[in-house]
Amino acid sequence: MLTGRQKIIYTNNSPDTLHALHMNLYVNAFRKNSRMHRYHEERDKYYGGSLISYVPEAYLGYSKVQNIRDELGRLLSQREDDTLLEITLAEAIPPGGVCTLTLDFEVKIPAQIRRMGRFNREGVSFSIAQWYPKLCVYDHRGWHKNYYLAREFFGEFATWDVSITLPAHYIVGASGHLTNADNIYAMMMSEPESTSMDRVLPSNGNQDSIPEGVESLQRNLAEITRQQSVTVPNRTWRYHAEDIHDFAFAADPDYKVEMFDHRGVRVNLLCLPDVEQRWAPMKEWVTKIIDYMEAHVGRYPYPELTVAQAGDGGMEYPNIVFITGRRGNFSLASVTAHELIHNWFYGLLANDETHEAWFDEGITSYYTTRLMEHLFGRYANREYETEFQKKWFPREDARIATFTGWAHWVKQGYEEPVLTHSDYFKSDPSYSMATYYKGQIFMNALEYRYGRERLDSLMRDFFEVYQKHHTLTDDFKRFLEYKTGEKLDSLFDQWLNTIEYCDYGIAHITNSKNAAGQNQVKVKLVRRGAITMPVDLYLKLTDGSWTGVRIPARHDDPNKPGLKRWTEWPASDPTYTLTMITDLPVDRAEIDTSGRLPDIFRMNNRSGFLPKTEWHWQRPLGILPTADTYVIEHRPSLWYNQTDAARIGWKMRGKWATDEHQIKAGVYAGTRSRTIDYEITYSTPMYSIGRQVFVDMASYKLDGVFQNELSFRKKWFGGAYERPPYYDVSLGLRTSRRFNSTYLNPGVFWEKGDVHVLTASLQWQPQIFDSPRLKMTVETSTFASDYTFTKADLTYYKPWVLKRNVATLESRIFAGLADGNVPLQDQFYLAGASPRQMFVNPWYRSGGTLPEKGWRDASGQRHIYYDGQGSMAGYADSNALGMHIIAINLDLKLTNPLKPLIKKEILFITQFEPMLFFDAGGVSGKSGKRRHSIPSLVFDAGCGFRYLPAFIPSWMGNYAIKAEFPLWVSDPSLAGQSGKSWAFRWLIGFENAIR
Numbered sequence: 001m002l003t004g005r006q007k008i009i010y011t012n013n014s015p016d017t018l019h020a021l022h023m024n025l026y027v028n029a030f031r032k033n034s035r036m037h038r039y040h041e042e043r044d045k046y047y048g049g050s051l052i053s054y055v056p057e058a059y060l061g062y063s064k065v066q067n068i069r070d071e072l073g074r075l076l077s078q079r080e081d082d083t084l085l086e087i088t089l090a091e092a093i094p095p096g097g098v099c100t101l102t103l104d105f106e107v108k109i110p111a112q113i114r115r116m117g118r119f120n121r122e123g124v125s126f127s128i129a130q131w132y133p134k135l136c137v138y139d140h141r142g143w144h145k146n147y148y149l150a151r152e153f154f155g156e157f158a159t160w161d162v163s164i165t166l167p168a169h170y171i172v173g174a175s176g177h178l179t180n181a182d183n184i185y186a187m188m189m190s191e192p193e194s195t196s197m198d199r200v201l202p203s204n205g206n207q208d209s210i211p212e213g214v215e216s217l218q219r220n221l222a223e224i225t226r227q228q229s230v231t232v233p234n235r236t237w238r239y240h241a242e243d244i245h246d247f248a249f250a251a252d253p254d255y256k257v258e259m260f261d262h263r264g265v266r267v268n269l270l271c272l273p274d275v276e277q278r279w280a281p282m283k284e285w286v287t288k289i290i291d292y293m294e295a296h297v298g299r300y301p302y303p304e305l306t307v308a309q310a311g312d313g314g315m316e317y318p319n320i321v322f323i324t325g326r327r328g329n330f331s332l333a334s335v336t337a338h339e340l341i342h343n344w345f346y347g348l349l350a351n352d353e354t355h356e357a358w359f360d361e362g363i364t365s366y367y368t369t370r371l372m373e374h375l376f377g378r379y380a381n382r383e384y385e386t387e388f389q390k391k392w393f394p395r396e397d398a399r400i401a402t403f404t405g406w407a408h409w410v411k412q413g414y415e416e417p418v419l420t421h422s423d424y425f426k427s428d429p430s431y432s433m434a435t436y437y438k439g440q441i442f443m444n445a446l447e448y449r450y451g452r453e454r455l456d457s458l459m460r461d462f463f464e465v466y467q468k469h470h471t472l473t474d475d476f477k478r479f480l481e482y483k484t485g486e487k488l489d490s491l492f493d494q495w496l497n498t499i500e501y502c503d504y505g506i507a508h509i510t511n512s513k514n515a516a517g518q519n520q521v522k523v524k525l526v527r528r529g530a531i532t533m534p535v536d537l538y539l540k541l542t543d544g545s546w547t548g549v550r551i552p553a554r555h556d557d558p559n560k561p562g563l564k565r566w567t568e569w570p571a572s573d574p575t576y577t578l579t580m581i582t583d584l585p586v587d588r589a590e591i592d593t594s595g596r597l598p599d600i601f602r603m604n605n606r607s608g609f610l611p612k613t614e615w616h617w618q619r620p621l622g623i624l625p626t627a628d629t630y631v632i633e634h635r636p637s638l639w640y641n642q643t644d645a646a647r648i649g650w651k652m653r654g655k656w657a658t659d660e661h662q663i664k665a666g667v668y669a670g671t672r673s674r675t676i677d678y679e680i681t682y683s684t685p686m687y688s689i690g691r692q693v694f695v696d697m698a699s700y701k702l703d704g705v706f707q708n709e710l711s712f713r714k715k716w717f718g719g720a721y722e723r724p725p726y727y728d729v730s731l732g733l734r735t736s737r738r739f740n741s742t743y744l745n746p747g748v749f750w751e752k753g754d755v756h757v758l759t760a761s762l763q764w765q766p767q768i769f770d771s772p773r774l775k776m777t778v779e780t781s782t783f784a785s786d787y788t789f790t791k792a793d794l795t796y797y798k799p800w801v802l803k804r805n806v807a808t809l810e811s812r813i814f815a816g817l818a819d820g821n822v823p824l825q826d827q828f829y830l831a832g833a834s835p836r837q838m839f840v841n842p843w844y845r846s847g848g849t850l851p852e853k854g855w856r857d858a859s860g861q862r863h864i865y866y867d868g869q870g871s872m873a874g875y876a877d878s879n880a881l882g883m884h885i886i887a888i889n890l891d892l893k894l895t896n897p898l899k900p901l902i903k904k905e906i907l908f909i910t911q912f913e914p915m916l917f918f919d920a921g922g923v924s925g926k927s928g929k930r931r932h933s934i935p936s937l938v939f940d941a942g943c944g945f946r947y948l949p950a951f952i953p954s955w956m957g958n959y960a961i962k963a964e965f966p967l968w969v970s971d972p973s974l975a976g977q978s979g980k981s982w983a984f985r986w987l988i989g990f991e992n993a994i995r
């Protein structure tokens with residue numbers, strides 16, 4: 001419980017008479033049934049709802065205000081509504097008038113839920129923000145009364161004197177300047193070393209259907225109770241601050257403090273002992289961040305700056321930032337940079353974050369990227385932790401990642417205007433794409449427009465004039481207009497108020513001789529998007545030299561150093577032809593070589609039929625393409641099967657930055673078979689047709705099969721982006737023929753002849769976590785097929801969480817029906833995947849790749865297993881197949897019993913997931929040459945485990961090895977070792993993702 005007394009001296013700087021004052025009581029958001037609670041219950045229902053639902057009443061929070069009196073001691077009436085409080089004044093405040101209020105408040109500090117609270121997930125005792133009754137802003141737009149829904153803030157500048165009294169062993173970091181420092185440090189020195197208490201440091205457990213943080217929250221509740229019972233003497237920390245608009249503090253008994261002075265600023269770094277090592281470079285980063293911001297934006301005008309390990313991610317407050325500490329190097333550097341940079345924008349330019357979040361987040365993100373490039377270089381400045389990774393993924397680049405992430409979003413049609421109220425974006429990704437990403441992109445567009453030097457000088461001037469004032473996007477626009485003499489309405493409007501896009505392209509170049517015999521080049525340009533921008537066009541002459549021109553979109557567009565100014569491209573014209581006399585013919589033309597023009601389709605920014613292409617040796621994670629390069633990675637390939645023997649080949653894959661036009665291809669030669677095989681696949685999202693539409697094509701001749709495929713897929717989301725229910729529909733055509741059967745594994749049947757089919761499938765998933773899933777497929781033979789048939793199947797899967805993180809029962813039903821003449825490779829298999837499904841996986845595709853004995857040992861048992869279809873491992877030896885199938889599979893998945901006992905992850909011991917299974921099923925119906933069906937229902941049961949090799953890093957994909965021991969079968973005549981229901985049978989396979 002926090003009790004406080006607040007005295008406010010309020011000056012009415014507006015021309016209006018104020019009869020009432022409005023305040024925010026943010027902590028009331030942490031009550032059950034608050035607006036924030038309801039907002040997140042509804043908005044995040046597929047993610048488990050609001051965190052508040054998981055916290056017992058005793059650990060929630062509230063804020064209570066009492067005794068509001070004016071300077072004459074009159075008790076004022078108040079009306080509370082969720083996170084807002086209205087105070088009716090006894091006497092109105094005239095323009096220029098001053099009113100003094102005193103009030104008492106009481107805050108029950110909630111467990112850490114959103115931004116503030118007790119015991120965050122890293123164990124910091126107090127992260128105290130948005131805690132006191134805070135005056136709403138009154139400006140020319142009126143009162144800014146926003147209910148707190150967990151997003152942004154807006155507050156009045158003031159002079160502050162704040163005293164914080166806490167038990168003496170706490171170390172505090174806060175906004176403002178500590179005025180009784182000598183006193184406090186002297187007292188602390190004279191005390192015995194550790195007065196702090198042991199704590200439970202929660203780990204980041206794997207939480208499925210409950211919101212992030214619930215688990216650690218619950219563990220911390222016990223600790224809160226324990227600490228509340230401890231009584232120790234108090235100590236008071238006194239702070240003074242001027243010209244800041246919010247006040248936050250963090251406190252913990254175990255904080256390690258590093259203090260230093262940098263350019264007249266006292267910097268305090270506070271972290272818990274367990275992250276001290278990771279925080280070692282913090283001092284260097286913070287000094288470089290301050291230096292960079294002071295050089296490019298303006299001076300940090302306060303005496304102190306604190307970086308505290310606290311909160312629930314990264315959050316900026318004036319003079320103090322809260323950062324969670326358990327992060328990798330780049331993440332820690334970039335969050336620190338981002339939150340500190342906010343002190344220049346949110347802090348000093350004090351925009352209204354609720355209505356114009358981009359003006360803070362977008363500009364801050366733009367400088368964050370610049371700072372990361374400054375600290376670590378243009379490339380490899382994100383994500384990667386080790387030198388090894390840096391070496392292997394050197395193209396990782398925050399600037400391009402921002403651009404491609406955003407371009408992808410725009411092309412999918414999910415964009416919302418940047419200047420949307422923060423609380424009304426359709427989804428969280430939509431909010432961050434508009435404010436962080438597009439805000440940054442807009443700053444890039446300004447840098448493109450002016451060049452960096454000019455933009456920096458404009459920003460410095462703007463900051464100088466507007467710091468310590470509330471600033472709006474419009475102020476920024478008008479300031480630029482005033483400084484440059486340009487009219488910027490259309491620029492700001494198009495980028496910030498609409499979802500139009502920018503796309504320029506080069507149609508063609510022609511070189512010719514004019515009447516005077518000079519070389520004359522004509523470059524035809526096209527504009528496809530509605531947004532108009534100046535076009536920086538670069539021309540490469542045949543001798544390799546470059547020349548550049550700027551084609552203005554408006555008469556008052558600025559000149560850019562190094563570029564000749566050309567004639568205007570009027571907004572009315574979709575095309576433009578530049579005619580120019582050059583010394584030599586022009587070889588190539590390129591629009592914007594800097595990558596700063598936010599042109600969402602950069603492939604056409606270069607002349608020539610083919611886009612700019614780069615070839616690289618393939619790397620595990622792939623090379624990140626730059627925005628205007630098609631990247632092809634290639635590598636040799638070596639494989640083995642019984643027919644080809646060693647198979648030597650060469651593979652390549654190509655990709656565009658926004659996932660368009662993905663090509664994979666390979667050519668292989670069998671050393672024994674002397675045959676040449678090939679495969680080529682092409683897939684691309686079809687943005688022009690609609691959201692989430694993809695086309696896939698494949699053609700191959702591989703291991704005795706010749707096949708061609710074409711399919712269209714479309715995904716639907718239930719509501720906003722990536723919200724369930726999910727639907728996935730595909731339609732396709734497949735022609736295939738096996739012309740060589742010597743490749744087949746023992747016991748795998750595949751009939752020769754043409755099998756041509758039309759396929760349709762539907763998948764459905766109604767929730768995110770613990771969701772049932774349904775998949776239906778229909779296949780029917782088509783023209784020129786040697787087999788005439790129709791088949792349909794259905795898979796329904798549902799998990800039942802018996803006890804979270806302990807036991808889950810996964811149930812599955814598989815049913816199939818077929819009619820006509822179905823080739824053996826396409827019939828239904830009781831035990832596992834059909835031959836056609838196995839063909840997709842190269843390990844299972846052909847004989848000899850996996851040991852032949854595994855497919856059929858001396859006693860007729862199969863040990864290699866590929867899960868799928870009836871999924872009854874107990875009957876793997878029988879190869880039972882047919883025209884009709886029904887199977888029910890129940891898997892009880894358990895946590896490794898050793899896991900709670902062994903704290904550390906130990907390879908080969910803690911990474912096993914045991915399970916028990918029981919299946920029932922049968923196949924029937926005869927078609928074609930053979931009959932393998934079994935007449936009645938059979939059952940099997942056993943145990944097994946999944947092994948998740950954690951030494952394979954997650955970026956390489958998810959691998960799992962599955963072992964199954966079907967110890968009991970109801971019909972032993974179908975299961976190898978005949979006559980025995982109970983026997984030791986074992987099967988091993990790679991996890992199949994069909995489930």
Ligand SMILES: [Zn+2]
Nearest residue numbers: 338342361364
């Ligand atoms: Zn931010």
